[in-house]
Amino acid sequence: MKTHIRHRHRRNRRSVPGAERRQQTRQPLTASVDLTSADNFYAGRTRDISVGGLFVDLSAGSPALDIGAELTVRLQLLDTEHRIHAEVAWTLNDDGGAIVGIGVQFRDLTADTRRAIENFMAIRPPIEFHETGAADDSTDRDNHNGDSGSPSPAD
Secondary structure (H helix, E strand, C coil): CCCCECCCCCCCCCCCCCCCCCCCCCCEEEEEEEEEECCEEEEEEEEECCCCEEEEEEECCCCCCCCCEEEEHHHHHHHCCEEEEEEEEEEECCCCCCCEEEHHHHHHHCHHHHHHHHHHHCCCCCCCCCCCHHHHHHHHCCCCCCCCCCCCCCC
C-alpha cells in the first residue's frame, strides 16, 4: 500500500530532494498516546519523539484531522504523564485518502516536559535516516518538512 504525505509547508521543498529537514534529533518510542482536538478524541501509538514533536500511527477509521489542527497530547514518559499542547504538522494518508498517521509539532512545552523528553532521549540511541533513492515516492517525501514525526515508509 502506497502512502502519501500532506504537509502545510510546501514552498521550496522540492528544490532539495532527499535533504534532511528535521530540526530535532529523534528517538524511537512505541507507546500509547491519547490526542484530543476541539471535536474528537484519538488513540494511537507513537513511532518516535523529539523535543519538537512526535509521530502517531492512528487506527483505521479515525476521524479526519486537518493540518494545523490544535491538539492536546497525553503521553506517559518516564513514569510521568504529560499533557502537551500541539498541532498537526502533517498527515500520512493511505491510497483512499484516509489518515493513517500524523506528525505532531509541540507548542509551548513546559520546562518539566522538555526535560523529561531530553532525559528519555539521553537513554535511547538516535534514529538515523539514509536516502533510499526510491524515485516513485520522491515528490511525496520532498513535501515532508519533518519538524516532527516520522518519514514515509520509503525513508
